Amino acid sequence: MDNIAGTKSSLTWAVHISVVALVLLWLFPTAGLFVSSFRTADQISASGWWKSLTTSEQNLTLRAGAPADQVQDGALYVIEGNLFDEAEAPQAKIGTWGISARELGAFQPGDTAELRNGSKVTVQENGDYRQTSEEEFSGRRGSRIFVNAELPPDFTLENYEQVLFSGNSQDSMAKAFFNTLTVTIPATIIPIVIAAFAAYALAWMDFPGRALLVAFVVALLVVPLQLALIPLLKLHLGIGIGKGYLGTWMAHTGFGLPLAIYLLRNYMVGLPRDIIENARVDGATDFQIFTKIILPLSFPALASFAIFQFLWTWNDLLVAKVFLIDASGQTTVMTNQIVELLGTRGGNWEILATAAFVSISVPLVVFFAMQKYLVRGLLAGSVK
Structure with a gap:
């Protein structure tokens, strides 16, 4: 009877219930963080966020x-x-x-x-x-x-005023916000550009050793990030990059390229071969095929990786700790700023909640604005 049209199997209901449970598990902490960011210290210490209206x-x-x-x-x-x-x-x-x-x-x-x-x-x-x-x-x-x-109930905007517009530059979340943008935007664009060229070459250009390169890219996916931090830092110091934004961009590019190449290559392989062969018959070069045909058709996959890379670099703390000099607070990113707030103001939970919500607000906006491209990119190639 499970196969009769109009009926749903028990497995379908289990999937729906699991999805709802996962959404609620993600939604409740986020809502609690948002509500707590507007509460006073006394209110937070006295009751949970779900009692904020009583x-x-x-x-x-x-x-x-x-x-x-x-x-x-x-x-x-x-x-x-x-x-x-x-x-x-x-x-x-x-x-x-x-x-x-x-x-x-x-x-x-x-x-x-x-x-x-x-x-x-x-x-x-x-x-x-x-x-x-x-x-x-x-x-x-x-x-x-x-x-x-x-x-x-007592709600206030003073938490946001203190976090975003603090007089001390080392305590200012606004400074850390723009520092994080300075790290995240180039660290998202650079690997996408490089990976798009590499993925096209591995998908549609015939050259010796192509299969070995694909296998090498897949092997790099399992390399732990922590294993490469110190050797990469020594390399940066040896070639004169040192600690700074450039070194951080290169580190995020190196760590993000394997997945980007793998994701884009698998997407480009699934594109119709007739379109590319007809373009070559008409005299189009590989660069013209790449820029005028492959890139427009690969936009869902490019957007999918852009979302992942943006979220990873925005929420990163380890790479920023290793490759950024932040002793003066001039290049401190938001994740590190929250750690500093936790260390110096461990009892001020209203400040920590506000800083944390400011930190996750941009990833939330990016995710909801581009989620349709994320779904299209992830599902690409699953249906012929």
């Missing part, structure tokens, strides 16, 4: 007004106000509070506590407080009050 319970250290805000009310000096900012005050609610971090639940809203300086403070559920003292308040800062409160 109130969250947080332990906060707040300060009463400074002594400069005091007024005299009869024999007492009084400081009044609200512990929360204007955005939080309408919806924030205090559950318990204290004058010490060790005794956070010592008092309920409406209770009065005596501080070490002899003053007394009363805190209400909405955050209103009244601090009184028989003697004039002194000092520059207000008294600390520790509260356990329910706060409304």
Whole structure:
């Protein structure tokens, strides 16, 4: 019955379910990263991103007004106000509070506590407080009050402002963004150009040793990248390239060429032979055939490899660490910048989430903009 038209086998349903599961596994972390990039540090530490639209319970250290805000009310000096900012005050609610971090639940809203300086403070559920003292308040800062409160959702653009427009060039993600583009664009174009010429030669030109060259290209696909890093770096230093953008472009070109040649050669072999033979009969040279016939017909395969190469080079950290001098921060790429943020600001998860989402935003745009070419290139040759 599985072969009757209009019915689907159990295997088809299993494939569909697997695809949906893979999409969800990819989508949920990305959505979580996006939401977290707009949340504050307190919100991230208090609840998961899936609770970003609900109130969250947080332990906060707040300060009463400074002594400069005091007024005299009869024999007492009084400081009044609200512990929360204007955005939080309408919806924030205090559950318990204290004058010490060790005794956070010592008092309920409406209770009065005596501080070490002899003053007394009363805190209400909405955050209103009244601090009184028989003697004039002194000092520059207000008294600390520790509260356990329910706060409304809080979203901000300050994370992006700090990541993209930081005053320190070494902490600026914008600088790393343009450095990554400087590495990625040439490292994507150069191997495509070289691989297109090589693939045409291996597919349609007869010369001695062509089969051995194809086998050699296939063998290079299994060479670990880590195995070639140090020898390649020594070669660059020996010929005077050194560490810099040029060396990084050449390294990415070398590591990407085997797959590019293999992918494009297999695609070009499947092109109709009659078109090429007719062009040769009409007197077209190999270069004319390549530029006017092969390249236009091979655009799906070229676009497929361009997507892969762009994603690999954009997300690369190892090659950039080896072939780029980034001690001054002038050539730091985004992946390395995120590592630096993780090292220096390990507790600032809102900054890390924002930096990570900025890093993946460009690959996402490239992938969704060119996915139809990716599918056509991967499926090319599967159906005759």
